[in-house]
Structure formats: C-alpha cells, structure tokens
Amino acid sequence: MSTAAPRTAGPDHLWSVDEHLDDILATVRPLDPIELNLLDAQGCVLVEDVTVPVSLPPFDNSSMDGYAVRVADVAGASEQYPAVLDVVGDVAAGQADLLHVGPGQAARIMTGAPLPPGAETVVPVEWTDGGLGEGPATGMRARSLAPEGAGGQVRVHRPAPARAHVRAEGSDVRAGDRALEAGTVLGPPQISLLAAIGRGTVRVRPRPRVVVLSTGSELVQPGEELRPGRIYDSNSFALTAAARDAGAIAYRVGAVADDAATLRDTIEDQLVRADLVVTTGGVSVGAYDVVKEALSSVGDEDEPGAGIEFRRLAMQPGKPQGFGSIGPDHTPLLALPGNPVSSYVSFELFVRPAIRTLMGLTDVHRPRTRATLTADGALTSPKGRRQFLRGRYADGAVTPVGGAGSHLVAALARANALIVVPEDTESVAPGTGVEVVLLG
Known part of the structure; x- marks a missing residue:
C-alpha cells in the first residue's frame, strides 16, 4: 500500500x-483490490459492478403449501359446492422431474x-380439505397436507385467479440486471444477494488493518490494580472501538511506557x-512526550520519503x-493527543476519514446538520x-453535555454529536x- 508524501510546513x-x-486525505490512498470469499468480504467495498448471471427466482415457484391446479377447475368453487380434483402426485422443493397437471387434476405442492x-395457479391448503376426502377443512387439518403420493381427491372451497401464490421467474432480479454497484459496502443483505445469484467470491477493497496504541508510564490496563498516580488506559479501547465502527479491522496494543x-x-x-497506525499521547511539548522523540527522526536514508511531522492545529x-508515514511501505501514522476527549474528537475528524478512504469509499465524513442551541447560557470559544x-x-x-475540559470521559459517553464553533466566533x-457533527 503506497501513500503520497504529506505536505510539510515550518x-x-x-x-x-x-x-x-x-x-x-491527499496522502492516504485506497487499498488495492483483492478477491475474497463472501463471508470474508463482509464490511468491504465492491470495486466493480456485479451482474446477475441467472434470474432470481430461476423458475416459477409456489409461495405457499397447497395444490397446483388449473384456473378453470376451481372457478366456481365454494364451501357449499367445492371443486373435487384428482391428486396426481407431489411436487417438492428441489424436484427436477415434474408431473403434468391436466384438467380436473391437482398436484400437492410445497x-x-x-x-x-x-398448472396455472396455487390454491393454499387452508382453502381445501387437505386431500382428506371429507368436507371443508377446519382446524389443524386445514394447515397440513395429506400423506404423500398420487391417488385420492382434494376438495377446493375457493376459486383462485391465474398465478395466485406463484413467485414468477425473475420477479426479484433478471439475468443481465445489475445486482450491486461498485462502491457498495457489503452487509448481510448484500452477501445474501451475492450468494443467491451464485457468486462464491467477489472483488473488493479489504477492510483496513488499524493498529492502535497508547503511550504513558502512568497507564494501567482495566482489571489491574490502580496504584497512586496511575490511571486506567481508556484511549486505546475507545479508539480501537471507533476504528472498528468505521469499518476497520483494529488491533489494540497494550500501553507503551515513556521510553522512545x-x-x-x-x-x-x-x-x-x-x-494505518494510530498513537495517542506524547505529542505535545512536555519532557516525556516520547512519540515526538521516537518518531521525529523517522525516514532518513533508510526510508526516503517517510517521516512524521508534528503540528499545531487551530x-x-x-x-x-x-x-x-513510517516503514518501508510508508504506512500512514496519525499521532493524536493523550487527553481522552482530544483523542476521540481527533479520531472522528481525521482518523475516521482516513480509514474510509483506505476502504475506497467516496463519502468519508460523518453527516452534519444545523441545529438550534439549547443551553442555560452562552457558549464561549477561544x-x-x-x-x-x-x-x-x-x-x-x-x-x-459536560464542560469544555478534554478529560471529561463521562460527558463524552452521553454525547451523540459535536457542536462546531467557528474560529471567528467567541460566543454563541x-x-x-x-453546525453539528452527528456521531453514530
């Protein structure tokens, strides 16, 4: 996977x-397409249109358990004067050798x-005596067919129009139709359609593999003892979950101590x-900001074109x-701040679009809308x-929700949006x- 070189500034x-x-977004490039089995392609993006090779359904078939009959034979059927038809046999799902239904005949059909x-139409079993040769069917007899095989008669108590309860060949999709467009994300319904038209594999861009790691000697893993001066590592869990939510295959690495x-x-x-690599913590100007120390020299003679630039954003x-980027393949790396809210907001604004660009999607951003601010007082902004x-x-x-502090994790958990205050606005x-960025 290759990337363009990022811009540099003083x-x-x-x-x-x-x-x-x-x-x-100008630097990150979509991943190269590969051929995957259907279940392995779930969550991936199609890179080419899929055309239907055979109509779906491939033949006229019954949507009910009942009897396949001719329309004229049941035209005047009623409870008082049922149509009495000879049962010539059974037609089961998957059956290749089909019997013929002639005048005055019926075939049990599943x-x-x-x-x-x-046959021209299907009479549901509930409209018959179930082939029991008795009067109008009631109760459980109306919901089950008589024993298999030819012979006997069935009484039909209601007429049926032509092709009633018949799923027509090609009524879902026809051979030559476009089943799915390039750019479609494959979810369960799309996987189902591909299987139904006989596709065992499909060409897609794979889900990006994202490695998330947090830095800080103060970090303790959830479930471990929390000693004085330590905090639990929440960022790596939040960002790994966010990467998966964006469509990636995400790997969380345990917190790394402050050692470059x-x-x-x-x-x-x-x-x-x-x-894609995502780090959190160690990117400001403190004495222990090891991400800057470890990565600022990446990309010299051994890896021309690689390197990490640390920036101040407004x-x-x-x-x-x-x-x-880092490494021989110029793998993109985004280094985020360590405060929980800062890292999550940065992920939503920068990392999520990068992941969805790697997937080959064109719409990579969270949806935005306008909303009326409801608050106890004015919002202030630098x-x-x-x-x-x-x-x-x-x-x-x-x-x-909550204040402006970048450490307020509980408030973040209650939020479902980000309120955007422009650079030239100091009070709202x-x-x-x-403007509101909708999350989830």
Missing part, C-alpha cells in the same frame, strides 16, 4: 483543521417447489499487520497532532480556534443555529 505554522484534513406444467526506543520498536513490530480540543463541544442532538436541537447565545 515549525511555527498553525494549521487549520481543514488544511490538516486535506493533507491526510413452498418453493416449481410450478408443474399444466521501546515505542519505536513496538511500532516497527506492528507494521507487518498495519495499513482547534480545541486537539491542538497537537502528528501525521506522516478566538482563532475551531471548537468542538460535546452535545446531545434530538429533533433539530442540540444541548451541550442560546437559540442560535449551529
């Missing part, structure tokens, strides 16, 4: 959100069985299973970001930064229309 350049996103020659050599070795070990939360606040959206209105009053 260390004092303040990137806008749009500049950073445009650079990512759901999905082909309509036999001579260890982090560099860990990332290099993961490249064999990565189409946004809140998520000002520090890193982006570039001038010159695009702010993304957590919100709860419903019925055209959005309400802020209740009742004002705002």
Whole structure:
C-alpha cells in the first residue's frame, strides 16, 4: 500500500483543521483490490459492478403449501359446492422431474417447489380439505397436507385467479440486471444477494488493518490494580472501538511506557499487520512526550520519503497532532493527543476519514446538520480556534453535555454529536443555529 508524501510546513505554522484534513486525505490512498470469499468480504467495498448471471427466482415457484391446479377447475368453487380434483402426485422443493397437471387434476405442492406444467395457479391448503376426502377443512387439518403420493381427491372451497401464490421467474432480479454497484459496502443483505445469484467470491477493497496504541508510564490496563498516580488506559479501547465502527479491522496494543526506543520498536513490530497506525499521547511539548522523540527522526536514508511531522492545529480540543508515514511501505501514522476527549474528537475528524478512504469509499465524513442551541447560557470559544463541544442532538436541537475540559470521559459517553464553533466566533447565545457533527 503506497501513500503520497504529506505536505510539510515550518515549525511555527498553525494549521487549520481543514488544511490538516486535506493533507491526510491527499496522502492516504485506497487499498488495492483483492478477491475474497463472501463471508470474508463482509464490511468491504465492491470495486466493480456485479451482474446477475441467472434470474432470481430461476423458475416459477409456489409461495405457499397447497395444490397446483388449473384456473378453470376451481372457478366456481365454494364451501357449499367445492371443486373435487384428482391428486396426481407431489411436487417438492428441489424436484427436477415434474408431473403434468391436466384438467380436473391437482398436484400437492410445497413452498418453493416449481410450478408443474399444466398448472396455472396455487390454491393454499387452508382453502381445501387437505386431500382428506371429507368436507371443508377446519382446524389443524386445514394447515397440513395429506400423506404423500398420487391417488385420492382434494376438495377446493375457493376459486383462485391465474398465478395466485406463484413467485414468477425473475420477479426479484433478471439475468443481465445489475445486482450491486461498485462502491457498495457489503452487509448481510448484500452477501445474501451475492450468494443467491451464485457468486462464491467477489472483488473488493479489504477492510483496513488499524493498529492502535497508547503511550504513558502512568497507564494501567482495566482489571489491574490502580496504584497512586496511575490511571486506567481508556484511549486505546475507545479508539480501537471507533476504528472498528468505521469499518476497520483494529488491533489494540497494550500501553507503551515513556521510553522512545521501546515505542519505536513496538511500532516497527506492528507494521507487518498495519495499513494505518494510530498513537495517542506524547505529542505535545512536555519532557516525556516520547512519540515526538521516537518518531521525529523517522525516514532518513533508510526510508526516503517517510517521516512524521508534528503540528499545531487551530482547534480545541486537539491542538497537537502528528501525521506522516513510517516503514518501508510508508504506512500512514496519525499521532493524536493523550487527553481522552482530544483523542476521540481527533479520531472522528481525521482518523475516521482516513480509514474510509483506505476502504475506497467516496463519502468519508460523518453527516452534519444545523441545529438550534439549547443551553442555560452562552457558549464561549477561544478566538482563532475551531471548537468542538460535546452535545446531545434530538429533533433539530442540540444541548451541550459536560464542560469544555478534554478529560471529561463521562460527558463524552452521553454525547451523540459535536457542536462546531467557528474560529471567528467567541460566543454563541442560546437559540442560535449551529453546525453539528452527528456521531453514530
């Protein structure tokens, strides 16, 4: 998988959100197509149209258990004067050798069985005596067919028009029709259709493999003892889940301590299973920001064109970001901030579109809409930064959830939207229309 080279800028350049996103999407390239078995292709994107080779259904068949008959033979049937027909045999689903239904005759037919020659319609078993040779069928007798084989008679108590309860050949799709378009994401219904028309494999772009790792010596894995000064590692779980939600095959790596050599070795070990690497933490200006230390020198003589650039973005939360490529295949790497809200917002804005670009999708962004702000007071925002606040959206209105702090995980869990405050806006009053990014 190849990528274009990302843009570079001076260390004092303040990137806008749009500049950073445009650079990512101009750099990342869709994965090369491969042929996959149907179940392995679930969640993948088709790269070519699929044409129907054979009509579906491939023959006229019954949609009911009942009797295949001629229309004229049951035209005047009623409860008082039933049509009495000779039963010539059974037609089961999958049966190849079909009997012929002549005047005054009926064939027992099962759901999905082909309509036999001579028959013009299907009478449900509930409209008959079930072939028991008695009066009008009632109760359980009306729901079951008589024993198999020719012989005996069936009484039909209602008329049936031509082709009643018959699924016509090609009524779903016809041979030569386009079943699925290139660019379709294959979910269960699409997999079902491909199997129904006889496709065992399909050509798709594979789901991207995304490796997620967090950094920080203070991180403890959930389930372990939480000692003083430590916190649980939530970012790697959140971002791995988010990558899977975006359509990727995601691998979570345990938290890496604040050691540049260890982090560099860990990332290099993961490249064999990565189409994209996402790190969280260690990208600001602190003394222990090991991601910058470990990756800022990547791409010298050994890997020309590779390298990670660390940037300042005019946004809140998520000002520090890193982006570039690493390794011999120039695997894209996005380095996100370590605060939980910052990392999640950064994922939604930058990583999710990158994943969906790798998949070959054209619509890579979360949907956006306008909503009326409902709040107890005005929202404030720093001038010159695009702010993304957590919100709860419903019925055209959005309400802020929690404060602006980038550590408020509980508020993030209650949000289903991001409220966007533009760079040139410092205050938003209740009742004002705002742009909203819809999550989920």
